[in-house]
Amino acid sequence: MVPYDIEPNLADLTNYRAWAKSERDNLTLFATLTTSPDHVIAMARFFYPEFEIYRGGVFRKDDYNPFTVDHWLARTDGDISATEHMVNLRHLEDVFHDQSAEWSVETIVFLGHVIQRTWTIALADAFPDRSFKVVAECDEVNPHDVVVSFWQTHVR
Incomplete structure (x- = not known):
């Protein structure tokens, strides 16, 4: 069973780390500025499947x-x-x-x-x-x- 109190290790996110050095430290902003609608929809379907x-x-x-x-x-x-x-x-x-x-x-x-x-x-x-x-x-x-x-x- 996966523990419920685990947080992601942001050090693993190399693209985000590079972006956050010059921009604000904000995962949501990073995602909205760097992700295409195609990827967002594809991942949404994976996380919330039909x-x-x-x-x-x-x-x-x-x-x-x-x-x-x-x-x-x-x-x-x-x-x-x-x-x-x-x-x-x-x-x-x-x-x-x-x-x-x-x-x-x-x-x-x-x-x-x-x-x-x-x-x-x-x-x-x-x-x-x-x-x-x-x-x-x-x-x-x-x-x-x-x-x-x-x-x-x-x-x-």
Whole structure:
């Protein structure tokens, strides 16, 4: 489980540090002045995803593939929650294409915590009548990776 009191290590943000030397020390201003609308929308969709329902399961639309779901349903003997967990699982190291190796553990854990919270909100908004478990866990093998996923806790 990712601790809730972690803050990002701003020293990891090399572009921000260089910018902050000549401008104000303000992450929001940095983001609004240096990020394109394309990147903002793409990251917004990652942090607050759309969902697909298939065979009673809920899956992030960006990663949804019926063949993958059917594969995991077969491997889990039809356990939809276990299938959701595997299909929705993301390693942040993969999301950020190994850039996370340059970040401190605090920064990657902070991102995991934020994703856990935003996915929890997105799922509650989209499915108010369903219950989900959303996790962000430090990878046991690689301390510079956090694994995030979700699944239903009471499948209808």
